[in-house]
Amino acid sequence: MNQKNIYYSGSFEESKKNLDSISATFCAAKWLQVSLHLTNGKTHSCYHPPTHSIDVNQLELNPGALHNTEQKFQERKMMLEGERPSGCEYCWKIEDAGHVSDRYYRSSEHWAKDKIIPISKLPNNYNVDPTYVEVNFNQSCNFKCAYCSPHLSSSWQEEIETHGPYIFPDKEHNNIVTLKKQGLMPVEGSTKNNPYVTAFWKWWPKIYRNLRVFRMTGGEPLMDKNTFKVLEYVNSNPHGQLELSLTTNLCPPDEKLFDKFLSLIKDCEKIRTYEDKDNFNNDSGNYCYVAPAYKHLMMFVSLDSVEHQAEYIRSGLNYNQLLINLKSFLNETDHTSVSFINTFNILSISKLKQFLELILKLREEFGSRIQTEKILESPPSHGINHPPIILKKFQRIWFDIPLLHSPAWLNCYNATDEQILELEDIYKWMEQHTDIVRFNQTLEGFKPFELEKLQRNISVIKENRSTQEQRYKNNRDFKIFFEEYDHRRNTDFVKTFPEMAEWYRNII
Numbered sequence: 001m002n003q004k005n006i007y008y009s010g011s012f013e014e015s016k017k018n019l020d021s022i023s024a025t026f027c028a029a030k031w032l033q034v035s036l037h038l039t040n041g042k043t044h045s046c047y048h049p050p051t052h053s054i055d056v057n058q059l060e061l062n063p064g065a066l067h068n069t070e071q072k073f074q075e076r077k078m079m080l081e082g083e084r085p086s087g088c089e090y091c092w093k094i095e096d097a098g099h100v101s102d103r104y105y106r107s108s109e110h111w112a113k114d115k116i117i118p119i120s121k122l123p124n125n126y127n128v129d130p131t132y133v134e135v136n137f138n139q140s141c142n143f144k145c146a147y148c149s150p151h152l153s154s155s156w157q158e159e160i161e162t163h164g165p166y167i168f169p170d171k172e173h174n175n176i177v178t179l180k181k182q183g184l185m186p187v188e189g190s191t192k193n194n195p196y197v198t199a200f201w202k203w204w205p206k207i208y209r210n211l212r213v214f215r216m217t218g219g220e221p222l223m224d225k226n227t228f229k230v231l232e233y234v235n236s237n238p239h240g241q242l243e244l245s246l247t248t249n250l251c252p253p254d255e256k257l258f259d260k261f262l263s264l265i266k267d268c269e270k271i272r273t274y275e276d277k278d279n280f281n282n283d284s285g286n287y288c289y290v291a292p293a294y295k296h297l298m299m300f301v302s303l304d305s306v307e308h309q310a311e312y313i314r315s316g317l318n319y320n321q322l323l324i325n326l327k328s329f330l331n332e333t334d335h336t337s338v339s340f341i342n343t344f345n346i347l348s349i350s351k352l353k354q355f356l357e358l359i360l361k362l363r364e365e366f367g368s369r370i371q372t373e374k375i376l377e378s379p380p381s382h383g384i385n386h387p388p389i390i391l392k393k394f395q396r397i398w399f400d401i402p403l404l405h406s407p408a409w410l411n412c413y414n415a416t417d418e419q420i421l422e423l424e425d426i427y428k429w430m431e432q433h434t435d436i437v438r439f440n441q442t443l444e445g446f447k448p449f450e451l452e453k454l455q456r457n458i459s460v461i462k463e464n465r466s467t468q469e470q471r472y473k474n475n476r477d478f479k480i481f482f483e484e485y486d487h488r489r490n491t492d493f494v495k496t497f498p499e500m501a502e503w504y505r506n507i508i
Contacts, residue, residue: 015108016323018116023082024438025092028107030076033132035066038196039139039186039219040151042067046106047134050089051063053183056195061205065197067436068127077124079223090405097457097463111243129207134215137197137226141219143255143316145302146447146485147345150176152185154441157486166484168477173407197226208239215245215300222252222261231264238272238293247300248321249314254492258325262332268293269335297336299329304342305351308359312496313347315489324484325462330366330396338362339398344457346478348401349419349483350499353426355399360433360445362397367443395443399450403457409478412461414471416503423458430454 019026030045042051043066048231059066075085081372084092091101108118111131148158156174157318165175171180179185182307183195187194214230221227234244252258255441269292301322304313311317326338342348342355404411434446466474482493494501 009114012104012108015113015116016104017276018113019104019107022116022120022383023351024218024349025079025082025084025088025103025201026107026116026120027079027088027103027459028112028116028119029103029132030072030079030085030123031113032115033106033134034130035217036066036196036200037136038194038200039136040184041187041196042184042298043067043072044087045075045448046102048090048102049085052087057234059195062127064127064129064201064206066199066203067130067133068125073125073283075461079126080120092462093464095457096455097459099459100452119282123144126130129210131210132213132215133207133211135200136217136219137221137224139207139219141249142223142251143220143249143314144489145314145316146312146347147404149174149179149184150177152184158462163488166481168480171334173481179485187493198325208233211242213240213243213245215247217357220249221246222248222257226263230262231261231268235264235268235293236284238291240291240295243246244296244297246297248303249317251316251318255466260394261457265297265333268297269333289358291426292335294335299336299338301326301338301340302343302346302354303340304345307351308496309351312491312493314348315344326362327366337394337396337398338366342399342402344401344412345404346412346414346419347414347497348408349353350417350497352423353429356426356430356446359397359399359460363444365397366396367393373410393443401453401457407471407477407481409474413464413466414474414478415461415465420458420461423454423461425450427454427458435464445463474506479504 019028035044035047035051037051041054041056043054044051052069052071054069055068062068075087078085088103091103094101094359094445096105106112109132115131136152139150139152139154143153144153144155144159148156150160157176160176165178166173177186183230214226216230217229218224222262230249234242238261250258271292302314303310303322307319310319329336330338333382340355340359342352346353366452371495408414412419430446430451434448434451485491486493
């Protein structure tokens with residue numbers, strides 16, 4: 001934390017102080033954030049811990065049990081007492097390496113920071129209404145990403161049902177029978193009579209007004225009718241404090257789905273008059289105000305590299321179509337941003353600099369589509385003429401580089417010395433494109449905390465590098481996997497990653 005004046009805001013420091021005053025392991029996400037996999041009845045607080053099962057028998061009386069499970073009650077108790085829940089190992093590793101973990105980052109975000117002290121005083125088994133909800137309604141997806149699985153992608157499921165699992169000397173990978181035994185595959189009839197989806201829609205009106213962030217993932221959300229049901233609900237029930245999010249491949253199998261999505265977003269952004277006594281009470285008794293149906297929408301776009309290498313990693317991706325849809329979205333909407341999620345794996349290293357150059361180029365073009373303040377006229381309401389909405393410049397292009405951990409043959413702990421040096425060179429290049437003095441004011445270049453994330457990744461990779469024995473096994477599995485991958489998908493690893501060809505051919 002010796003970089004506090006450069007990397008961290010006063011708000012962050014205050015949140016960190018509050019966390020540390022409660023215990024050495026407290027994390028607001030365990031109370032206020034939930035990721036729901038309604039396809040198979042699994043949940044976790046954020047995406048780092050492994051999922052665990054939701055007790056379907058509790059949902060009839062208490063749909064809030066989607067989030068407030070017995071396991072989370074126990075983990076909350078541990079955190080209040082300064083113990084480390086084992087499922088949160090991702091953050092413990094980062095902290096033990098001397099870096100700031102997502103436990104601090106997430107707890108300092110706007111949906112959590114003001115509630116840290118109040119929730120710490122609640123009984124650990126209190127049924128908390130979350131302020132950040134992420135939901136996966138089903139696993140329909142037209143992609144087969146290299147690190148994904150049949151329980152998260154219907155296309156992966158179809159491949160395994162046709163060709164069988166990937167076979168290694170000591171195991172099978174993506175075996176549907178095994179995934180069913182682990183309770184990971186979608187429940188039977190999940191698209192029609194899923195009890196978890198039914199419970200969600202019962203719970204939704206109760207938590208809606210308390211929400212600050214609602215994020216839809218998949219599968220591919222643009223292939224799911226529930227995504228459009230949510231957007232239609234928001235459009236009919238405006239919520240001026242709500243930040244919507246969507247994690248998408250941005251290449252649905254039918255472009256009409258993207259067109260429908262864009263049309264709904266534009267409908268939600270229409271300026272209208274509405275009341276919200278809960279969030280906008282005032283002394284005059286006038287609860288009406290004018291705004292779009294939501295505060296902001298963040299579109300998370302999964303992209304682990306660029307061009308042909310991105311298409312190889314995320315099988316099904318049309319890179320050029322992604323960029324076309326991305327620019328349509330940014331050009332035709334105002335209250336939106338895009339964040340690229342680079343699930344950072346060993347195949348991401350080759351084109352990381354080009355990926356970051358894409359970020360800079362998009363920030364130059366779309367850091368804000370509005371070059372000056374934009375005035376949006378406000379309609380009168382209840383006989384009152386409201387002042388116009390002034391839309392100020394804001395950052396619209398973001399990215400994150402969370403480290404992939406599984407499968408083991410794809411993670412960066414197997415990186416060669418040359419690849420680590422390449423990452424360090426990219427860090428130096430990023431420094432040249434960072435304005436430390438004005439990082440909260442400029443909409444171009446990199447932010448200091450983005451440099452810190454790459455520095456953190458490099459440090460964690462070095463701290464957790466595979467042993468020689470592990471590397472031999474992981475490299476062997478890497479080659480077995482991608483030889484079969486190429487055979488099934490008519491691709492060619494060596495042609496796509498020529499810079500890794502010699503290393504690949506020498507694996508035995």
